[in-house]
Amino acid sequence: MRDMQKQIKLINRPKGTPTKEDFKMVTAPIGEASEGEVLVRTVYISVDPYLRGRMNDTKSYIAPFELNEMISSGVIAQVVFSKSTLFKKGDVVLGALPWQEYSIANENTVRKIDHSRAPASxxxxxxxxxxxxxxxxxxxxxxxQQGETVVVSGAAGAVGSIVGQIAKIKGTRVVGIVGSDEKVKFLIDELGFDAAINYKTQNVAEALREACPNGIDVYYENVGGEIADAIFPLLNNFARIPVCGAISSYNNERPDLGPRVQGYLIKTSSLMQGFTIGNYSPRFGEGVSDLAGWLKEGKLKYEETVTEGFDRTIDAFLDLFIGKNLGKAIVKVSEIEK
Known part of the structure; x- marks a missing residue:
């Protein structure tokens, strides 16, 4: 095996939308595993919108990336050398690992996955x-609840596309908001959404009134901004709004300002609650079990936008902010060896 590898580091804190100049690709030694560690080869890298927030030097629910250090995210990797009793060569593992071609990981920071149950990605x-x-x-x-109306923004993305399908499994009417006619067609024809709105070509407020004649009971928030502003006048009594993300403002250099929501929430007795997935870590097994079951039963489909090659990792990340991905954005770095 070779001695050197490529790594991607953050060298500038982005001002507005990140550019390639904010990152640097370097070469560095691969290193050797010590007792209780494994040397793994990166197979897939997850690129996600939340990583943009970690590039700012501000307090949040997760620590910011340090300048001149590697970025990290979810990574699927294959063990190439083990000094751990928990893993052997060839095992495929998942962990939060740096953006590099190889990593040395403590045995307690990665977990083995069964890629015979589903593709590793x-x-x-x-x-x-x-x-x-x-x-x-x-x-x-x-x-x-059965018969309610659920609206999802960012509905063709990694999270939104799954939200809409689970909502259909629960017997609701589902409306998605996306940024292209291709994605509208995908939601309706492939994922079974009842309606979809292209926010780039349609008046969202008018289109929502037409698509949601009985109002909105659940709004799954991924986007924020003007799209969210169009939702609040249509909320039903006791509506629920899970706030997962607000990608429309992630690259703003000034605070995002808009209509105040308090009046709408009071008048409709609605619940608006932010969350991060870490809140639910003790229950991950429950979620994976249900998701895998629906996947096996054919009730759940998923789409991936796979970018080939470690050298294109930054491109794949930047593409998130212009809506190029359909479903989950992933970089494929290498093949899983049998």
Whole structure:
């Protein structure tokens, strides 16, 4: 095996939308595993919108990335050398690992996955963080009931596409908001949404009134901004709003300002609750079990936008902010060896 590898580091804190100049690819030694560690080869890297927040030097629910250090995210990797009693060569594992071609990981920081149950990449999407985010945000906070109307923004993304399908499993009417006619067609024809709105070509407020004649009972928030502003006048009494993300403002250099929501929440006795997937870590097994069951039964589909090659990791990340991905955005770095 070679001695050197490529790594990706954050060298500038982005001002507004990140650019390639905020990152640097370097070469560094691969290193050797010590007792209780494994040397793994990166197979898939997850690129996610929340990583943008970690590039700011501000307090949040997770520590910011340090400048001139590697970025990290969810990674599927294969063990190439083990000094751990828990893993052997060839095992496929999942962990929060740096953006590099090889990593040395403590045995307690990665877990083995069964890629005979589902493709390995699914553990970064439908059976991973994004699937679990959809599952717990919708079911624990949204609490969809038979016959209700559920609206999902960012509905063709990794989380939103799963939210809409779970809402259909629960017997609701589902409306998705997306950014292209191709995605509208995908939601309706492939995922079974009842209606979909292209916010780039349609008046969202008018389209929502037409698509939601009985109002909105659950709004799964991924986007924020003007799209969210159009939702509040249509809320039904006791509506629920799980707040997963607000990607429309992630690259803003100034605070995002808009209509005040308090009046709408008071008049309709609605619940609006933010969350992160870490809140539900003790219950991950429950979520994976249900998601895997629906997947096996054919009730759940998932889409991945796979970018080939470690050298294109930054491109895949930047593409998130112009809506290029359909479903989960993943970088494929290498093949799983048998």
């Amino acid at each position: 699914a553990y970064l999407s439908v059976l991973g963080m994004t699937g679990l985010t959809a599952y717990f945000g919708l079911l624990d906070i949204g609490k969809p």
